[in-house]
Amino acid sequence: MARLVTASQFADPDAAYVALVEARRGLDAQAAAALDTRLALILANHIGDIDVLKEAIALAKAAA
Amino acid sequence: MTTLADRKTVYRYDYRRSADQDARAIVRRPVVVVGAGPVGLAAAIDLGLRGVPVVLIDDADRIGEGSRGICWSKRTLEICDRLGVGEKLVAQGVTWQIGKLYHGGDLVFSFDLLPEDGHKMPAFINLQQFYLEKALVERANELDLVDLRWKNRLIGIEQHNDHVQLTIDTPDGPYKLAADWLIAADGARSSTRDLLGLSFSGVTFEDKFLIADIRMAADFPTERRFWFDPPFHSGQSALMHRQPDNVWRIDLQLGPDADVAEEQKPERVTARLKRMLGERRFELEWISVYRFNCRRLDRFTHGRVVFVGDAAHQVSPFGARGANSGIQDAENLAWKLAMVINGEAGEGLIVSYETERIQAADENITHSTRSTDFIAPHSAAERALRDAVLALAPKAEFARRMINSGRLSVATVYESALSTPDESAFAGSARLGAPLPDCPIRNPDGSAGYLLENLGDGFTLLTFKNGGPPPTAPEGVSRLSVGVDVDDFDGAVARRLDATPGAVYLLRPDHHLCARWRSYDSHKVAAARDRAKGRNLGKS
Numbered sequence: 001m002a003r004l005v006t007a008s009q010f011a012d013p014d015a016a017y018v019a020l021v022e023a024r025r026g027l028d029a030q031a032a033a034a035l036d037t038r039l040a041l042i043l044a045n046h047i048g049d050i051d052v053l054k055e056a057i058a059l060a061k062a063a064a
Numbered sequence: 065m066t067t068l069a070d071r072k073t074v075y076r077y078d079y080r081r082s083a084d085q086d087a088r089a090i091v092r093r094p095v096v097v098v099g100a101g102p103v104g105l106a107a108a109i110d111l112g113l114r115g116v117p118v119v120l121i122d123d124a125d126r127i128g129e130g131s132r133g134i135c136w137s138k139r140t141l142e143i144c145d146r147l148g149v150g151e152k153l154v155a156q157g158v159t160w161q162i163g164k165l166y167h168g169g170d171l172v173f174s175f176d177l178l179p180e181d182g183h184k185m186p187a188f189i190n191l192q193q194f195y196l197e198k199a200l201v202e203r204a205n206e207l208d209l210v211d212l213r214w215k216n217r218l219i220g221i222e223q224h225n226d227h228v229q230l231t232i233d234t235p236d237g238p239y240k241l242a243a244d245w246l247i248a249a250d251g252a253r254s255s256t257r258d259l260l261g262l263s264f265s266g267v268t269f270e271d272k273f274l275i276a277d278i279r280m281a282a283d284f285p286t287e288r289r290f291w292f293d294p295p296f297h298s299g300q301s302a303l304m305h306r307q308p309d310n311v312w313r314i315d316l317q318l319g320p321d322a323d324v325a326e327e328q329k330p331e332r333v334t335a336r337l338k339r340m341l342g343e344r345r346f347e348l349e350w351i352s353v354y355r356f357n358c359r360r361l362d363r364f365t366h367g368r369v370v371f372v373g374d375a376a377h378q379v380s381p382f383g384a385r386g387a388n389s390g391i392q393d394a395e396n397l398a399w400k401l402a403m404v405i406n407g408e409a410g411e412g413l414i415v416s417y418e419t420e421r422i423q424a425a426d427e428n429i430t431h432s433t434r435s436t437d438f439i440a441p442h443s444a445a446e447r448a449l450r451d452a453v454l455a456l457a458p459k460a461e462f463a464r465r466m467i468n469s470g471r472l473s474v475a476t477v478y479e480s481a482l483s484t485p486d487e488s489a490f491a492g493s494a495r496l497g498a499p500l501p502d503c504p505i506r507n508p509d510g511s512a513g514y515l516l517e518n519l520g521d522g523f524t525l526l527t528f529k530n531g532g533p534p535p536t537a538p539e540g541v542s543r544l545s546v547g548v549d550v551d552d553f554d555g556a557v558a559r560r561l562d563a564t565p566g567a568v569y570l571l572r573p574d575h576h577l578c579a580r581w582r583s584y585d586s587h588k589v590a591a592a593r594d595r596a597k598g599r600n601l602g603k604s
Contacts (some may be wrong), residue, residue, distance in 0.1 A: 006460035013465040014434050017453070021437060024445045032445030063455040 073130035079215035103390035104201035104249030110398030121216035135384035157189030173368030231418035242442035254375035266359020280346035356380035379432035382470030413598030484579035492562035530566030
């Protein structure tokens with residue numbers, strides 16, 4: 001069974017953060033939340049593994 | 065406020081009338097440097113040590129006021145060591161390598177800069193800028209070729225094809241001086257830049273930051289401590305850093321709406337600091353409220369005027385990339401200008417100052433913009449992303465790696481036309497275009513030393529034994545043979561340079577690696593030397 005990877009995988013984590021922050025630049029909170037929701041769906045499908053997705057959801061909830 | 069001003073450490077220097085002020089014809093000098101801050105002083109000393117007479121002018125007669133750098137990076141210390149003040153600075157400064165990041169009241173992450181061992185200079189020291197300036201002023205005063213003129217204020221520039229004519233105001237009135245080259249090291253509010261009508265491109269951040277130096281007896285560890293949303297300063301960030309003399313640097317983010325005049329009132333600052341420090345006694349040394357800029361000039365050279373340091377580029381302080389990059393500008397320019405003035409290289413070499421240091425400035429601007437974006441999000445939507453990273457950080461390593469409270473200054477690896485591309489692969493920590501990593505060595509007399517102190521002021525060919533006698537370096541290149549001139553007792557030199565028997569490495573006068581081969585070929589070394597002198601670069 002695949003496991004959720006929480007170790008850093010980007011060669012340049014700052015560049016990844018910048019890509020995410022620039023995507024929401026100029027958006028209000030509601031528009032940014034809608035963007036995030038679309039992103040979550042796209043990335044969930046890309047992962048394509050229901051167990052990993054459930055683990056990711058659990059981690060996101062635990063960090064709130 | 066008078067008590068605050070009285071406690072400022074200020075060194076005063078006397079204005080002295082120069083013979084140039086009484087000369088009948090306008091005197092022409094090879095180089096005039098404007099601004100006796102760390103960058104102008106480093107440039108003047110470096111040029112003086114390279115045999116170029118320099119006039120260094122400053123509009124003040126004192127140091128110790130104004131903006132204050134505190135973190136000096138390894139590369140800066142290596143440069144200062146070559147200039148003759150490195151050991152003094154390290155002895156005076158506070159060496160540190162641990163950083164801690166807090167979110168709310170909790171420690172989320174700590175980092176160790178883990179410098180490669182066996183370097184003469186530490187990864188970082190903290191030292192008040194006025195101590196560094198004082199050491200550099202004393203060093204400049206030891207050099208006959210450096211003519212340091214206090215209370216000399218640049219008020220006019222006329223640009224000509226092969227020189228500039230300056231009007232300089234003094235307590236005795238103005239005088240004129242001509243210079244083949246003018247180095248503008250006059251800081252963020254550069255009057256040279258204003259006189260030439262040049263403007264910056266870049267961003268100004270809305271958030272304001274309170275920066276305070278306080279004197280306090282405290283046993284906090286010698287670490288860089290950074291808080292996001294701490295209990296003592298809700299919703300904002302805070303930074304605390306130790307300096308010598310029981311002085312602590314504290315940065316408090318104030319948000320975009322803070323009232324600059326109000327926030328600088330000592331009673332208000334004291335109240336904010338008490339929330340942070342509790343009942344500890346402290347005295348205010350210096351306070352200021354800033355907005356940060358990340359911006360640069362489009363070009364650093366304008367005819368015979370060359371911009372260095374804050375006059376050329378500015379960054380936010382997160383990452384210690386301001387004064388450190390300025391000193392690295394000075395070092396990059398000094399050997400090139402000396403070679404051009406001494407007729408050893410064409411003016412095209414100065415073009416490479418601009419391309420290499422614009423690369424460095426852009427790298428610094430990118431990092432400091434990212435840090436500032438993380439620390440001071442532009443909107444609620446951006447803050448939500450930042451807060452998500454902080455919330456995930458205790459549970460997920462990837463999030464910890466995204467926390468950005470400043471990525472600390474390291475030397476730029478030049479993607480430079482001055483470098484000769486590698487013909488074979490090299491591993492190790494040495495990189496083409498980067499400063500050579502320092503290594504522990506033993507001198508022929510058996511004493512312990514370091515590789516960098518043994519490199520010359522000009523081009524150096526570093527050679528490794530291959531059975532026969534060491535090769536003869538071409539003209540204008542000195543040779544340092546590992547195993548003959550220095551003993552690589554630990555194997556660190558060979559390891560860091562990935563040296564095989566017979567390998568040779570060509571170093572520029574600023575100790576950046578510009579060519580390397582697995583075996584010696586005199587024609588290739590000579591061609592690489594000429595290339596590093598900018599022979600392939602046209603005059604701009």
